[in-house]
Amino acid sequence: xxWSWRRLSREPLIHFLLIASALFxxxxxxRLKGDSLDQAHTLTLSEDLILEYIQYKKKTFNLGxxxxxxxxxxxxxxxxxxxxxxxxxxxxxEAIKLGxxxxxxxxxxxxxxxxxxxxxxxxxxxDVSLEDLKTYFQQHQxxxxxxxxxxxxxxFFDARKxxxxxxxxxxLQTLQHLSEKSEAFEKSSGYGDRFPFHRNYxxxxxxxxxxxxxxxxVEKVFKLPLNTWSGPFESPYGLHLVLVVKNIASxxxxxxxxxxxxxxxxxxxxxxxxxxxxxxxxxxxxxIEMDVSLLxxxxxxxxxx
Amino acid sequence: MQNFMKKKVxxxxxxxxxxxxxxxxxxxxxLYWGDTHLHTSYSFDAFLSQNYSATPDTAYRWxxxxxVIHPYTHAKVRIGTPLDFLVVSDHAEALGVMRAxxxxxxxxxxxxxxxxxxMRWFAKQHIRSKVSDNEGMDIFxxxxxxxxxxxxxxxxxxxxxxxxxxNPVLGDLSKTRTSxxxxxxxxxxxxxRPGKFTSFIGWEWSSTPTGANLHxxxxxxxxxxxxxxxxxxxxxxxxYPEDLWSWLDETSERTGSEFIAIPHNSNVSKGYMFAETTxxxxxxxxxxxxxxxxxxxxxxxxxIKGDSETHSQLSPQDxxxxxxxxxxxxxxxxxxxxxxxxxxxxxxxxxxLEVEGxxxxxxxxxxxxxxxxxxxxxxxAEEDNFWGKFAHDSTPENKRTDSMIGGTKATGWNMSAAxxxxxWAEENTRESLFSxxxxxxxxATTGPRIRVRVFAGWGFPAHAIDAExxxxxxxxxxxxxxxxxxxxxxxxxxxxxxxxxxxDPKGANLDRxxxxxxxxxxxxxxxxxxxxxxxxxxxxxxxxxLLPSVGDTVDRETGQYTNTVGAxxxxxxxxxxxxxxxxxxFYYVRVLQIPTPRHSLYDAVASKEINxxxxxxxxxxxxxxxxxxxxxxxxxxx
Numbered sequence: 001x002x003w004s005w006r007r008l009s010r011e012p013l014i015h016f017l018l019i020a021s022a023l024f025x026x027x028x029x030x031r032l033k034g035d036s037l038d039q040a041h042t043l044t045l046s047e048d049l050i051l052e053y054i055q056y057k058k059k060t061f062n063l064g065x066x067x068x069x070x071x072x073x074x075x076x077x078x079x080x081x082x083x084x085x086x087x088x089x090x091x092x093x094e095a096i097k098l099g100x101x102x103x104x105x106x107x108x109x110x111x112x113x114x115x116x117x118x119x120x121x122x123x124x125x126x127d128v129s130l131e132d133l134k135t136y137f138q139q140h141q142x143x144x145x146x147x148x149x150x151x152x153x154x155x156f157f158d159a160r161k162x163x164x165x166x167x168x169x170x171x172l173q174t175l176q177h178l179s180e181k182s183e184a185f186e187k188s189s190g191y192g193d194r195f196p197f198h199r200n201y202x203x204x205x206x207x208x209x210x211x212x213x214x215x216x217x218v219e220k221v222f223k224l225p226l227n228t229w230s231g232p233f234e235s236p237y238g239l240h241l242v243l244v245v246k247n248i249a250s251x252x253x254x255x256x257x258x259x260x261x262x263x264x265x266x267x268x269x270x271x272x273x274x275x276x277x278x279x280x281x282x283x284x285x286x287x288i289e290m291d292v293s294l295l296x297x298x299x300x301x302x303x304x305x
Numbered sequence: 306m307q308n309f310m311k312k313k314v315x316x317x318x319x320x321x322x323x324x325x326x327x328x329x330x331x332x333x334x335x336l337y338w339g340d341t342h343l344h345t346s347y348s349f350d351a352f353l354s355q356n357y358s359a360t361p362d363t364a365y366r367w368x369x370x371x372x373v374i375h376p377y378t379h380a381k382v383r384i385g386t387p388l389d390f391l392v393v394s395d396h397a398e399a400l401g402v403m404r405a406x407x408x409x410x411x412x413x414x415x416x417x418x419x420x421x422x423x424m425r426w427f428a429k430q431h432i433r434s435k436v437s438d439n440e441g442m443d444i445f446x447x448x449x450x451x452x453x454x455x456x457x458x459x460x461x462x463x464x465x466x467x468x469x470x471x472n473p474v475l476g477d478l479s480k481t482r483t484s485x486x487x488x489x490x491x492x493x494x495x496x497x498r499p500g501k502f503t504s505f506i507g508w509e510w511s512s513t514p515t516g517a518n519l520h521x522x523x524x525x526x527x528x529x530x531x532x533x534x535x536x537x538x539x540x541x542x543x544x545y546p547e548d549l550w551s552w553l554d555e556t557s558e559r560t561g562s563e564f565i566a567i568p569h570n571s572n573v574s575k576g577y578m579f580a581e582t583t584x585x586x587x588x589x590x591x592x593x594x595x596x597x598x599x600x601x602x603x604x605x606x607x608x609i610k611g612d613s614e615t616h617s618q619l620s621p622q623d624x625x626x627x628x629x630x631x632x633x634x635x636x637x638x639x640x641x642x643x644x645x646x647x648x649x650x651x652x653x654x655x656x657x658l659e660v661e662g663x664x665x666x667x668x669x670x671x672x673x674x675x676x677x678x679x680x681x682x683x684x685x686a687e688e689d690n691f692w693g694k695f696a697h698d699s700t701p702e703n704k705r706t707d708s709m710i711g712g713t714k715a716t717g718w719n720m721s722a723a724x725x726x727x728x729w730a731e732e733n734t735r736e737s738l739f740s741x742x743x744x745x746x747x748x749a750t751t752g753p754r755i756r757v758r759v760f761a762g763w764g765f766p767a768h769a770i771d772a773e774x775x776x777x778x779x780x781x782x783x784x785x786x787x788x789x790x791x792x793x794x795x796x797x798x799x800x801x802x803x804x805x806x807x808x809d810p811k812g813a814n815l816d817r818x819x820x821x822x823x824x825x826x827x828x829x830x831x832x833x834x835x836x837x838x839x840x841x842x843x844x845x846x847x848x849x850x851l852l853p854s855v856g857d858t859v860d861r862e863t864g865q866y867t868n869t870v871g872a873x874x875x876x877x878x879x880x881x882x883x884x885x886x887x888x889x890x891f892y893y894v895r896v897l898q899i900p901t902p903r904h905s906l907y908d909a910v911a912s913k914e915i916n917x918x919x920x921x922x923x924x925x926x927x928x929x930x931x932x933x934x935x936x937x938x939x940x941x942x943x
Contacts, residue, residue: 013426017419058483058533069534072559091416109409160873194773196807196874197756211386211810237873264495 012105023098043089045082053085116275128266136266137255143265144258149203150222151246153185155192159238171232171239178229178241185245196237203248213240222247332776334729334746334785336756337738339390340368340684341507341567341726342522342605342676346376347395347485348509349448351680352403353441354695359682361393361492367683369502376681377696385687386754386811389733390503393489394522397508397539401485402478407436412480421476428474442697449637449712453515460586462514462577463544470541482536490532497528499734506532510549510566512540516636517575519546519584521566522605522676523553526739531562545584547593550600565742569605569678571653572613573634576645579653579669581660589660594668603742606650606749606935607675608724609694614895614935615651618644623835624851625819625897628933629721629751629926633713640712654938655823655831658889661942662829672745672787672937673893674726675752686752688930691722691904701908705923718905718925723751727934729785745787748936753809755932759786759894760803761939763794769803770878779803786894787937792886799884800941804838805876806896806934814871816841816855816897816931820879824890835895838879841872857900859929862920864902864910871899886943893938900929 047070054066073081101107137144155174157167174191177183183191189199197212210218213235224230224244231241255262290297344351345359359376367373370387374380395401405411406429417425435444453465462468493504507524525532538552546566553564571578582588606613611631620626632642646652650673657669677684681699685692693699694717704717727748730741741747748757758775762783769778783803784790790800808815817840823833837852844853856870881892906928909920922928 011430017423017426021419057480058487065530065533072534106409106414110412110414113410189773194771197810199773261498 012103016100016104019103020098020100023100043086045085050082050085054081128263133259133262133266134255136269137258137262140265141252144253144261146248146251146253147205148222148250149205149248150209150244151200151202151204152221152224152242152244153188153200154195154243155188155241156195156237157232157239158193158195161193162238167239168232171241175229175231175241178243183229183243185243188243192241193238203246213237332774333780334731334741334776335733337389337503337728337730337733338386338754339388339392339503339726339728339738340676340679340686340724341392341505341524341674342394342509342569342608342678342724343391343682343684344395344509344678344680345393345682346404347401347489348680349396349399349403350445351395351682351695352407353436353445354680354697355439355441356681356696357404357407357436359696361395361489361682362496364393364682364684365391365492365496365502365504369496373683375683375692375696375699377693377699382683382690382692384683384685385690388502388684390505390728390738391684392505392507392522392524393493394507394509394524395485395489396511397482397537398511398541399475399478400482400508400537400539401488402475402481403432403436403441405481405485406432406475410484412484413475413478414480415477417476421474424474425476439697446637449635450513450516451637452634452640453517456515456575460582461584462517462575463584465515468514468544473541479536486536487533490529494529497735500732503733503735503738505735505738508537510538510540512544512546512549513635514544515575516573516634516640517577518570518573518635519544519568519577520570521546521549521568521601523549523564523566524739524742525562525564526735527560527562531560534560535562547583547596550596553600563739564600565602565739566600567603567605567674567676568601569608569676570610570613570631571604571650572611572631572648574648575634575643576647578647579650579656580647581656589664589668591664591666594660594664594666597668598666598670602671602745603674603747604650604653604671605676605678605724606673607751608678609720609722610678611720612723612751613648613650615649616644619646619649619652620833622833625895625931625933628931629723631715631719633715633719636712638712639714651821651823651833654891654893655833658823658825658831658891659829661889662825667940670940672742672747673749673935674747675724675749675935676726677722677724686722686725688722688752688902688904688932689907691907693717694720701912704905704908716923716925718908718923721751721926721930722904725750725752725754727754727757745937746785748786748934750934751930751932753812753898753932753934755809755812755815755896755898755934756805756807757786757894757896757934757936758803758805759936759939760784761788761790761800761892761941762803763798763801765801765803765878767878770876775803775805775876784939786939788939790939790941792943793884793941799880799882800892801878801880802838802892802894802939803878804894805874806839806894807874808872808898813866813898813901813932814841814868814873815875816871816899817852818875818877819895819897820881820892821895822881822883822890822892824883824885824888826888834883836879839875839877841870841875855897855899857929859900859902859906861906861922861928862910864907866899866901868899889940889942891938891940894934894936896934898932900931903928903930 051066051070054069157171162170201209206218217233217235220233221242226244229241229243232239343364345361345364346352346356356376363373367384368388368391370384372381372383375382432444435441448471451467453462454467459465490506493506496504505524507522510521510523512519535556538549556562557564568578577584583593612629615626617626634640653669657667661667677686679685680695681693683692698704698717727750728738728741729746730737760779760783764782769775772778802820804818806815806818818838820836820838823831825831837846840852841855846852858869859866903926905923905926909922913920
C-alpha cells in the first residue's frame with residue numbers, strides 16, 4: 001500500500017467525513033419540527049427545468065437535442081427521470097443547507113469543471129457569419145495548405161519480360177510513336193506491359209507516387225511539361241513513359257472547399273477565446289493579496305490592482 | 306446475391322464513368338486500409354498500463370500520418386503509411402473512469418451509505434497511489450477473471466461458480482462514462498473527412514467469463530446525434546453475446562443507429578467463440594444463427610495478441626499453420642493452453658458448414674479482417690515501426706518483463722506488430738465502408754499492404770489473368786470475396802477463382818498464393834484442403850503437392866532483407882479440381898510474403914551494444930515472420 005495513516009490524516013475526505021458526521025448529528029439534534037411545508041421545501045417542476053436537467057445530465061447544451069430526447073422517453077422512463085431529479089434536488093438542497101460544499105476539494109474541482117463546460121457549451125451558440133469565417137480563413141491560410149498532386153498516365157515496360165538491351169530500344173521506339181501520334185491519355189492502355197499497381201494516377205500526392213514508382217522517378221515526373229510524352233524513366237520494376245496532364249503545386253484551397261474545416265476550427269478557437277476572456281473578466285473582479293511568505297513570487301496573470 | 310452484386314457494380318461503374326470522363330483512374334471499388342480495433346487512455350487497462358496521455362485525438366492524428374508523442378517513451382513517432390479509416394474502440398466497461406479518477410475529474414459523486422462511501426474513497430486512493438507509482442497493472446491483475454471450476458460439469462462459463470463480476474465499489478459510473486463517451490464521439494466527428502479519412506464511432510464489449518475471451522468490437526456508421534442517445538453496452542451489463550445483440554436491436558430501433566459487432570481473439574476463447582452450441586450450451590436454432598449473422602458479418606482474424614487462422618493440432622496438413630500463436634489466457638491464475646475447434650477461424654467456418662447442414666442456416670458465415678488491438682492509441686502493425694501492445698511494453702527492455710498479464714507468462718516478444726483491415730469500397734466514407742463490411746468485401750493482413758483481388762464464378766475469360774481491367778471482368782463474370790455462389794449451371798463445370806495479389810509497394814515480395822477449401826460431405830462432416838495456386842520463381846510441387854520454401858534473405862546481424870526472392874505480383878485463374886456441385890463449400894485465399902525481420906530481431910539488433918556485441922534473439926518468437934493476407938471466404942451452396 002502506498003499510503004500511510006499520516007497521509008490519511010491529511011486527506012480532505014476524512015475531514016469531510018468527520019465534519020459531515022458531526023453536522024448530521026448536530027442537525028439531527030436541533031432539527032425543528034413542523035417546518036416541512038415552507039418555501040424552502042417546495043420543488044416546482046416544469047418541462048423547462050427538466051430539459052435543462054437533461055442537458056446537464058447529457059453534457060449536451062442543445063435545447064433541441066434535450067427536447068427530442070425527452071419526447072423519445074416512455075412514460076415510465078419520464079417518471080424515473082423526474083424521480084432522479086427530485087431525489088438529487090432534495091439531497092442537494094439539504095447538503096447545501098448543511099454547508100457540506102465548503103472546504104471540499106472534490107466539489108471545488110467539480111464546480112470549476114462545470115463552469116468550464118458551461119462556458120464551452122455557450123460557445124456553440126455563437127453566431128458565425130460568412131464574413132467572420134472568411135476573415136478567419138485569411139488569417140490562418142497556411143494551416144489549410146493542400147499537398148501538391150499530379151495526374152498522369154504511363155506506359156510501362158516490364159524488366160521481368162524484356163532483356164536489358166531490348167527494353168531500352170522498345171521504350172524509345174514506343175516513345176517516338178506516342179509523340180508523333182500525340183497519343184491521348186485514355187489511349188495509353190493500348191501500349192506496353194501491365195504495371196502491378198496503377199496505369200493512371202489521378203491527383204495523387206508525391207508520397208503515394210513514390211511508394212509505387214520509387215523516389216527517383218517522382219522528382220522528375222513532377223517537373224515534366226504538360227501533355228507531352230516523356231521518358232523513359234527507370235523504376236525498380238522497369239521503364240516508364242509518362243504523360244502528365246495536370247500538375248497542381250502545393251496550394252491554398254478555395255474558401256468554399258475548406259469551409260467545413262474552417263467552421264470547426266473557428267468554433268473551437270472561439271470557444272477557447274471566450275472561456276479565456278471569461279476567466280479574465282472574472283479574475284479582474286478579484287484583488288490578490290500576497291502573504292509575506294510569498295512576497296518573492298509574482299503571479300503572471302492579470303488581476304485587479 | 307450474385308445478381309445483386311452485378312447490378313450494383315454496373316451502377317457504380319456508370320457513375321464512375323460519368324464522373325471521371327476520360328481520366329479513368331478508378332476501378333468499380335477502391336482499396337482502403339484501416340484499423341477497427343484501437344484503445345486509448347480512455348480504456349481502463351490502457352491507462353493502468355501507463356498510457357496516461359494518448360486520447361482519441363492522438364489516435365486519429367497518428368492514423369492520418371501526423372507525428373504524435375508516444376504515451377510511454379514520449380518520443381515523437383509517426384506511422385510509415387497513413388490509414389484510410391480508424392475505429393477508436395475503447396472498452397465500454399468503466400470507460401474513461403481510471404483516467405478521470407487519477408486526474409480527479411471523475412463524477413463518482415452519487416450519494417452512498419457511509420461505509421460504501423468510505424470504500425469508494427479507499428478504492429480511489431488505491432487507484433491514485435498505484436498509478437502514481439506506475440504500478441497500475443497490479444489493479445488490472447486484481448480485476449482479471451479466474452479459471453473455471455469443473456468446466457466439464459458447468460458448461461456455461463457465465464454460470465460457473467468461479468465467474469465473479471467485480472464488486473462495483475466505485476458506485477454508479479454512468480456520469481463519468483457519459484463524459485468519456487462524449488469525448489470519444491466528439492473526436493470521431495472532428496476527424497471525419499469524407500472522401501479522405503473516415504473515423505468510425507465504436508467501442509469494445511469485453512466479456513471474459515472465467516478467462517474465456519468473447520470480446521466484440523462494436524462499430525457504428527452513424528454520427529453524434531445517434532451516438533449521444535446511448536451509452537456503450539458493456540459486459541458488466543451482460544456477459545452473453547445474445548444480450549449484446551438484443552441491445553443492438555433495441556438501440557438501433559430507438560435511435561436509428563446501425564451497428565456491427567466484430568469478435569476477436571477467438572484463439573483464447575477456450576473453445577467458446579465458434580462452438581457448436583450457444584454459450585449456454587444449448588443447440589443452435591435458426592433464430593440464433595440468423596441473429597448472429599445479422600450483427601456479426603465480420604471476424605477479426607489476426608492481431609497483436611496472436612493469429613487465429615488455425616493451429617497445427619486442427620490443421621496438421623498445413624505447413625503454414627501455427628503462425629504467431631498466442632497460447633496465453635486473459636486470467637489471473639495460470640492454466641495450460643488447450644486447442645479447441647471453437648478457438649480458430651478455419652475450424653469455426655467449418656463448424657458453420659456443419660451447423661448449416663443440420664439446421665439450414667450458417668451461423669458462422671463471416672468475412673475476415675485484421676486489426677491491431679493496440680492499447681497505446683497508436684495503431685502500429687509495422688514490424689519495423691512497432692510501438693507496443695501496451696504503452697509500457699513499447700521498449701525492448703520492458704518487452705522482457707513488463708507485459709506479463711495475470712497468471713500467463715507472455716512477454717512483449719510473444720506478440721507481433723499485426724493487423725490491418727482491407728476494404729474494397731466505392732469511396733472513403735462511413736456509408737460506403739460500412740456497406741463493404743456488411744457485404745464482407747474485406748480481407749485481413751498481418752500488417753503489410755498486400756493488394757488482393759478475388760472473384761469466384763464459372764465464366765471468366767482466359768485473358769483475365771493478365772488483364773488490366775481485372776475488376777471489371779471479375780464483377781461481370783463472378784462475385785467478389787465475401788460473396789455467395791449457388792447452383793452450378795452444369796455439374797461438370799468446376800468453380801473458378803480469379804486471383805491477383807500484388808506486394809506492398811513499400812514492402813517485401815510475395816512467396817505464394819494458396820486457396821483454402823473446405824467442403825461438407827453427405828454425412829455432414831467437413832474437410833479442408835490447401836492448394837498452392839501461384840508462386841514465385843521456377844519451383845515445382847512434389848508428389849505431396851508441397852512447394853519448396855521461397856528462401857530467406859533476412860540478415861540476422863543487421864536486420865535487413867532483400868527482394869531478391871519472391872514475386873512482385875502473382876495472378877492466376879484457378880479452377881477447383883475437386884469441385885462437386887452437390888456439396889456445400891467455402892474457399893478463401895491466403896497470400897504469403899517472403900520472410901522479413903520480426904520486431905524481436907530489430908530489438909536484438911538495436912540492443913547489440915548493450916549485450917556486449919552479441920545479437921541475442923528473444924526465445925519467445927522466431928527472428929523472422931512470414932506475413933500474410935487472408936481474404937474473406939466465398940461460399941458455394943448447391
